[in-house]
Amino acid sequence: MADMKSIQADARERMGKAIEALESNLSVLRTGRANPGILKKVIVDYYGSTMPIDQVASITTPDARTLVITPWDRGALGPIEKAIRDSDLGLNPNNKGDTIFISLPMLTEERRKDLVKNAKNYAEDARIAVRNIRKHALDEVKKVEGVGDDEIKRGEAEVQKITDEFIARVDSTFHKKEQEILG
Template sequence: MLDEIQKSAEERMQKAVEVLRRDLTSVRAGRATPAMLDKVTVEYYGSQMPVSQVASVNSPEPRMLTIAPWDKSMLGEIERAIQKSDLGLNPNNDGAVIRLIVPALTEQRRQELVKQVRKMAEEARVAVRNVRRDANDELKKAEKAGDVSEDDVRRGMEKVQALTDRHVGEIDKMTVAKEQDVLEI
């Protein structure tokens, strides 16, 4: 029973870390990356799909993305979706390929992005702590039900705390790395 609670907590903590990792890839640093378009969706045959599933997205230069849709009729739809997104980029459509020029970040915009990264990291830390709280509650319920001893509950809580510390440390490392990436000129 204790192992199940710990395994469940670890899986849920790992999911929180993975969500943060995926969210951080969408934060624009000084370079253009295809991951910037992960949250941009277009309507394709009646359903919303990410741009990367309807087109080839490449970064031929550090400040440029090219989007080559597999279906040329999707050019206008992709262009509109990029304009509606919160990326702040203007697509250049030449009839075959869409080019996105990523402007250099101003110092003020870099500071805003750092705040955004820190907010995402704090949300991930809160998610990990909530998992810890849930696991500890389950351990206490098991003790009250008489399924496990007080010593086992204490050891279980210590293991859950160790998991929490490890995952929060991983979140902190990712946050520092992304902040340095954003502040790099």
């Protein structure tokens, strides 16, 4: 059986991972500014194996509206271009022979609202994950043997305090991304 401190530490660690997952999901949402992170989930089929785009090329942002992808092997240009086109990012790569340029168009108001909606869904998923972790932690607190009811109540209160802290972090992360998208 675990003690109260280890249950709380485990809950805190797992809730932290939920926040990391949220930040990872939000990083791929396009905000109107060029950000190499939007290509993070693009997978390139290269010589029969699939790998993330950042393992076959470098991605730079020379200005606020352009991404430049320079493959380490020129043979990867075609597969990289195809992977970007096939992704659901709505980007149109422009092959210049040894590099690929992607010009990011201005986001329309409708597209911005869709992105905020997606961000809101990611935030809600993170809140649900945090609540599930809280439920698990509360169940564990109730199973601790050799402690009185007062100690169990304190443990439950501490788990709730941790949960409130992480829910606030989810909300803060979402609102920051929302402002970034709405510009």
